[in-house]
Amino acid sequence: MTVADVDARVGDALEGVFEAVGRIAADTHAVLASAMRDGRRPMSADLAALRPGLHTCLTQYDLVSGIGFVATPGLLDDVPGWLEWWQTRADGAVHPLLLDLDPDHSAYYDYTHWDWFSLPRDTGQRAVAGPYVDYLCSDEYSLTLAAPVTVEGRFTGVAAADIYLRRFEAVVMPLLQRLPGPARLVNARGRVASSTDPRHLVGSLTKGPDFAAVLTGPADGAQHGGLHLRPCDGVPLILVTAAPPAGRP
Known part of the structure; x- marks a missing residue:
């Protein structure tokens, strides 16, 4: 197997996850653009419209353990920050990730410095962040695949998906070993x-x-x-x- 073969096979493995991220980015763009056309700032309740698509992605893509949209601070009218993020438990149940996103609270979680948020924001391109130990979601080594979401030229946040590293390595290690x-x-x-x-x-x-x-x-x-x-x-x-x-x- 040549390096070109490995490149192509790794690309194929991750492209499916980026396809899911792209679907969420498109759905998010539609929700945010609709609110802006109505002459108002979006609210966290608007993002509930993403949930059917998020749940579908979690069942359709075997590599994905969590998926959602993470808003840039100040985007929404009713909250300072927001993660519309859903993930699967070990028993297969789907549940939301709930974090304290109020900067006035001691438990505030500032996500803007993480690579999965800052790389798409700063480069305008999709990115792979990690691996890192995901203490918030799973306590497992994970990768996060992310893409920027822009509306009328303005960065509004990222669509992203988590992959357990063990699942990723199960796909790519046999290729590298060849x-x-x-x-x-x-x-x-x-x-x-x-x-x-x-x-x-x-x-x-x-x-x-x-x-x-x-x-x-x-x-x-x-x-x-x-x-x-x-x-x-x-x-x-x-x-x-x-x-x-x-x-x-």
Whole structure:
């Protein structure tokens, strides 16, 4: 199996989840735009219209453990912040995530600094955040796939989905193991999402290369310090392998 084959297979695995995120982004855009056309600011109750679609995504996409829309602070008229977020329990039941989003309270949860929110906000592009231990939702290592939601050119928040890392690795590790040498997948920050390289463990940071630039560069990737960095097909992850010897593709 070649690095191109692995890139394509990883892209296929995550593209389905990004498809779900895209559906939620489109539904959210419609809800927010409708309120704005009525000449008012949206309210948290408006976002209840997303729930049937969120519940459907949780049952249709095996990799997804939680999904929803996270509003940028100040967007809604009745609350300072909001997560319209639903997830599945171990018994398969679907339930909402309830957090204290009042900045005047000591238990306030400020989500704006997390990569899954800040990367789509700052770049205008979809992103893969993590892996990290998701203490709020599951206490499990997770990845979050997110995309910005904009209405009339204004950033309104992110549509996102959580994936348990163990489910992701069950899909991608067999692919990485078929490559001839150590390999790892990293996100735009250089954080390792999956690895067969004992020197670079899952969750650690890879320093040095500008991974964000690789994602927007040539499809065949770039070389850096003896490494080959290749963006995965259509999704914001990078496959890192040893650079081929001179004269070999």
